[in-house]
Each structure stands twice: as C-alpha cells, then as structure tokens.
Amino acid sequence: MYAFVVFLRKMLAQDQTPLLDALKTDAECSQACFYTPGHKQGQGISQKIANVFGTAVFRADLPELRDTAAIQQAQELAARAFGAEKTWFLVNGSTCGIEAAILATCGPGDKIILPRNVHSAAIAGLILSGAVPIFVYPEYDFGLDIAHCIAADAVAAALSKHPDAKAVMVVYPTYYGVCGDLKAIARVTHQYDIPLLVDEAHGAHFAFHPELPAPALAAGADLTVQSAHKTLAAFTQASMLHVQGTRIDRDRLEKALQFLQSTSPSYLLLASLDAARQQMALYGKQLMSHALQLAQQARNQIGEIPGISVFDLTCKQQKSQVSPGFAALDKTRLTVDVSKLGLTGFRAAEILEQDFGVTAELASPRHLTFIISLGNTQKDIEKLVEAFTYLGQEKEELGVASLPCFWDNANKVGDCLAVSPREAFLAKTEILPLQQTPGRICAEIVCPYPPGIPVLMPGEVISKSRLEYLLCIQAMGGFISGCADASLKNLRVLQM
Numbered sequence: 001m002y003a004f005v006v007f008l009r010k011m012l013a014q015d016q017t018p019l020l021d022a023l024k025t026d027a028e029c030s031q032a033c034f035y036t037p038g039h040k041q042g043q044g045i046s047q048k049i050a051n052v053f054g055t056a057v058f059r060a061d062l063p064e065l066r067d068t069a070a071i072q073q074a075q076e077l078a079a080r081a082f083g084a085e086k087t088w089f090l091v092n093g094s095t096c097g098i099e100a101a102i103l104a105t106c107g108p109g110d111k112i113i114l115p116r117n118v119h120s121a122a123i124a125g126l127i128l129s130g131a132v133p134i135f136v137y138p139e140y141d142f143g144l145d146i147a148h149c150i151a152a153d154a155v156a157a158a159l160s161k162h163p164d165a166k167a168v169m170v171v172y173p174t175y176y177g178v179c180g181d182l183k184a185i186a187r188v189t190h191q192y193d194i195p196l197l198v199d200e201a202h203g204a205h206f207a208f209h210p211e212l213p214a215p216a217l218a219a220g221a222d223l224t225v226q227s228a229h230k231t232l233a234a235f236t237q238a239s240m241l242h243v244q245g246t247r248i249d250r251d252r253l254e255k256a257l258q259f260l261q262s263t264s265p266s267y268l269l270l271a272s273l274d275a276a277r278q279q280m281a282l283y284g285k286q287l288m289s290h291a292l293q294l295a296q297q298a299r300n301q302i303g304e305i306p307g308i309s310v311f312d313l314t315c316k317q318q319k320s321q322v323s324p325g326f327a328a329l330d331k332t333r334l335t336v337d338v339s340k341l342g343l344t345g346f347r348a349a350e351i352l353e354q355d356f357g358v359t360a361e362l363a364s365p366r367h368l369t370f371i372i373s374l375g376n377t378q379k380d381i382e383k384l385v386e387a388f389t390y391l392g393q394e395k396e397e398l399g400v401a402s403l404p405c406f407w408d409n410a411n412k413v414g415d416c417l418a419v420s421p422r423e424a425f426l427a428k429t430e431i432l433p434l435q436q437t438p439g440r441i442c443a444e445i446v447c448p449y450p451p452g453i454p455v456l457m458p459g460e461v462i463s464k465s466r467l468e469y470l471l472c473i474q475a476m477g478g479f480i481s482g483c484a485d486a487s488l489k490n491l492r493v494l495q496m
C-alpha cells in the first residue's frame with residue numbers, strides 16, 4: 001500500500017485532473033446505456049431542463065467511472081495541495097464530514113468538548129453518535145455583538161474538568177471570518193492525547209495565501225472539514241475532509257463516511273472538487289491576492305461612509321476589543337455594521353437585494369456579512385459600494401432593538417445538558433405553546449439560519465432568555481429553522 005502511495009505521489013502533478021479527465025472520457029463515449037441514472041446521459045431529459053442546463057451536464061452524470069483509480073488519485077492530489085496526509089471528497093457537504101468526525105471519535109456516553117456556537121451539523125453528529133457535549137462558551141464581543149471562537153484557556157479548563165473527553169471540536173473560522181488561536185488549542189488538546197477536530201467549512205482557501213489565516217492542519221488539527229463549495233469553485237455540496245497524524249482511526253472514519261453519504265455519489269460534484277483543487281494548486285495565490293485586494297477596496301470605501309463601520313482586526317477603534325477568541329481575521333470576509341443607520345441587517349439586506357441586486361451571505365440583527373471569493377469581480381465591488389453609499393444617505397430611522405444576548409456566560413465551560421442530544425431526540429415528545437415551554441427539555445434544534453448556530457438544541461433546558469432571543473431575531477426579520485413550527489408559536493419538548 002505504501003509503495004502504491006509513493007508511486008502515485010511521484011506520478012501525479014498538480015496540473016493534472018485525473019477525475020475530471022476520466023469523467024470527460026466516459027461522457028464522450030457513445031453507448032447504449034442500461035444502467036442508472038434513468039435519463040441515460042441526457043437522452044431522456046425534458047426539453048425544459050435541457051433549455052436551462054444544456055445536455056453536457058447530463059452526459060457527464062454517470063454512476064461509475066471506468067478508470068477506478070481516478071478518485072483515489074484526485075484525493076491524493078488534494079491531500080498534497082491542502083497539506084493533509086489523507087483526503088476524502090465529500091458529496092454531502094461539510095455537514096456529513098462533521099457528523100463523521102464525531103462518529104469516528106466518540107461513542108454513546110463519550111464526552112466531546114466543543115463551542116456552544118457550533119453549526120447544527122455537530123449537533124446532528126452528537127445525536128448520531130450518542131456523545132455527550134461539554135460546551136465551551138465562545139468569547140463574546142459586546143461592542144461588535146458577535147460571538148468569536150473559543151479561547152485556549154477555556155478549552156484547557158474544560159479538559160481539566162473532563163479529562164476523559166474523547167475529542168475537542170473547534171469552529172475555525174466563524175461565519176464572520178474570525179479565527180481563534182488554534183495552535184494553542186491544539187497544544188492543550190494534544191496534552192491529553194485526543195484529537196482536535198476542526199469545522200473549517202469557511203476556510204478552504206486558507207492554504208493558498210500567506211495573508212490568510214493559517215490553515216487548520218498547519219495549526220495542528222488532526223482532522224478538518226472544508227466546504228470547497230463555500231469559498232472555492234466547486235459545486236454546492238462538494239466538500240473535503242482532511243486528516244493527518246495517528247489520533248484519528250481512519251478505518252472508522254471511512255465507515256462513518258460510508259454511512260452518511262450516498263452510495264451513488266455525483267461524479268459532477270466529485271469532478272468539481274478535482275478541478276477546484278487544480279485551480280487553487282496552480283493559481284491559488286494569484287486568485288486569493290485578487291480577492292484580498294477586492295475585499296480591501298470594499299473595506300476602505302464602505303468604511304468611509306458615515307454611519308457604517310466595517311469589522312476589521314486592524315481597525316483602530318476595535319483594537320481594544322480583540323479577545324482570546326480572535327487571533328486572526330479572514331480578510332475576504334466582510335462584515336458591515338449598519339445599526340447606526342437605524343437599520344437592522346435584515347432590512348438592509350432587503351434593500352440591497354431589491355434595489356441594487358446585491359445579495360449578502362448573512363444578515364443578522366446589526367450586520368451584513370459578504371463572502372468575497374475568487375469568483376467576484378471589480379464590478380461586484382462597485383455595486384456593493386454603490387449600494388452602501390445609498391444606504392448611508394437614505395437612513396431609514398427604523399431603530400434597531402437591542403438584542404438580548406445568550407452568550408453572556410461567566411463560566412466559560414457550560415453546564416451539562418439535562419439529557420444527551422441523542423436521548424432527547426429519541427424520547428417521547430409533545431408539542432406545547434411557546435409560553436409554556438420554559439423549564440422544559442427541548443426536543444428539537446431551533447436555530448436562526450444562516451448562520452445555522454442552534455439557540456436551542458435537543459436535551460437543553462429551555463430558558464426564557466433564549467426564547468426572547470429567538471423571538472427578537474424573528475421580529476427583526478430573521479428566519480428560524482430546524483424546528484417543526486418555524487413561526488415559533490409552538491415548540492416540541494420532552495414529555496414529563
């Protein structure tokens with residue numbers, strides 16, 4: 001096996017795209033198809049869909065490749081490009097990678113240390129595995145009204161209280177592009193000889209430019225999951241999971257990934273990962289330089305508009321607010337505070353979209369967050385600046401209600417849940433009017449989306465303050481997901 005890997009390493013260069021090439025060859029081959037998918041390389045598609053997508057994409061939508069080594073070769077190339085020892089291509093987003101990471105490291109009753117502001121994929125991982133979360137509260141910046149990463153000291157405190165934990169999971173970067181001190185967290189975690197798992201969904205581009213934060217693997221992560229579709233040029237749902245070192249049981253991880261993904265993965269998605277890797281390996285620095293330059297231009301120009309401030313580590317007035325959960329910022333992520341204009345982020349997002357055709361990635365009560373990637377152009381930035389210039393002039397004076405904060409926790413290590421997320425998920429439940437639920441145990445994930453960070457999760461005791469927070473987000477125009485009743489009139493709780 002080792003000799004085979006050495007052989008591959010010697011043979012393949014980063015300008016090659018073995019998977020994309022194999023797919024192209026098979027797509028061009030004319031055959032009478034008696035296998036899936038039913039559209040038979042596009043012969044059976046409706047005219048309507050052909051008019052939208054053309055036929056090329058269906059010709060390449062094949063269930064298998066004749067070159068059976070192509071996937072492994074493509075993953076091997078990706079491992080080298082992203083600095084991993086082994087890489088898996090994922091067709092079910094980082095969601096399945098995060099779930100698999102937890103399943104591969106924790107069993108029923110095992111403890112895992114993770115930030116309270118984890119993505120709902122991690123909660124799903126807890127439900128699937130039966131693991132018990134030990135939550136560490138993120139550093140909260142009240143000035144900016146943004147939750148950052150968890151601090152290494154808080155992880156150390158959690159580990160000394162729970163030395164039997166089986167893994168630590170960290171979100172790096174946050175949705176706002178904020179990165180914690182991952183090196184320090186890796187050091188603390190490895191003192192207990194347990195793996196550091198990283199949700200690097202928003203950081204697939206980090207390895208390709210020195211001005212971006214260090215990639216998680218370089219900072220010492222044992223496993224990291226990246227949504228190549230979020231910041232690189234892969235199709236939506238296409239992600240990668242990278243591993244290094246010996247703390248991860250790779251066979252168990254492989255099995256977990258098999259459980260969580262389709263047995264008929266889309267080769268279109270897989271080939272897009274191969275192409276995205278090649279593009280970044282060859283031109284990543286150049287592409288990221290351009291994205292960084294566009295982001296800086298937007299930062300400078302929008303930051304000068306009265307009443308609008310742009311979230312920036314180097315911003316003088318914000319320096320005092322730099323916290324242990326904020327060691328670096330991904331400058332391609334632009335977060336703009338519109339609250340001083342008397343607007344909520346939700347209302348500002350509406351105006352930008354309806355009047356200027358500018359769509360943000362994330363709207364929150366005070367902010368709008370934009371992803372600037374290799375796909376953006378100078379024209380996009382000009383439209384963005386024009387839209388904010390308008391907002392700066394046309395203040396709406398709607399007033400921004402102050403939002404109750406649910407991260408305000410003096411103890412950095414959170415209390416345990418009433419029951420594990422898995423027990424809560426499997427328990428008998430009932431639906432109650434919202435007002436009757438404080439004090440009861442929640443049976444569902446309730447989270448504003450985006451960013452997909454649960455405010456309530458299965459197993460957690462429902463507090464009035466969390467409900468107020470959710471209602472406030474909803475009243476401001478935010479969308480609540482995960483729960484059966486998105487209107488929040490009712491909530492599913494455990495039966496007593």
Ligand SMILES: Cc1ncc(COP(=O)(O)O)c(C=O)c1O
Nearest residue numbers: 092093094095119199201227239
């Ligand atoms: C922090 C974080 N982790 C994980 C995910 C899930 O990633 P994917 O959409 O690739 O499944 C998201 C998605 O928004 C996310 O924001």
